[in-house]
Amino acid sequence: MGLFGERVWEHTIVVFTRGESLEGKSIEQHFETQGEALEWLLEKCGNRHCVYDKQAKDQNQVIQLLEQIESVVVNNSGRHFELDETTLREVEEKKRAVQERANARQLKVEEKRKRLIEGEVRSSLYQKSELLS
Structure with missing residues (x-):
């Protein structure tokens, strides 16, 4: 991460795959059991995260990710990371x-x-x- 500098966090969304492995727990409950490193990561990226569950039948997870991407774009005035x-x-x-x-x-x-x-x-x-x- 040192190569990218601090500005990279303004453009970062953490995407968790295998949401089905949470077995009914919320992602927040999972965060609490995973320690400081994960908390640090989420804090650095403004708590922007999305969980993908391949067993989910609805499109809400895709819509949520797209909304977060749009929010990142707006917050960065349409500029991509360079x-x-x-x-x-x-x-x-x-x-x-x-x-x-x-x-x-x-x-x-x-x-x-x-x-x-x-x-x-x-x-x-x-x-x-x-x-x-």
Whole structure:
């Protein structure tokens, strides 16, 4: 979340799937049992959330989600979320650095594997030469 900055929360709605697994409990009751992390998440996004229950026969859950999306759009004056150029460059630089480290680790693994195989071949050849002598 640090990559997006605090502004992302103005554009966030948490969608819970598998509402049928609540087994008759309200989502609020479920929140109370799930601890501080979930409470923090909901607080950060202005308590905007929606529950999708695939067993529900009515369209109210879809209508509620669309209404929340419309509310977010209105509250943000119709603007969508965008990363600023500086943040975008930082993200790209971090991504490039991670990829470079991954490539370096892969080369080390391949080198160690090659040395291990060469060592096993030499050991095998040595054992065979000992048997022949």
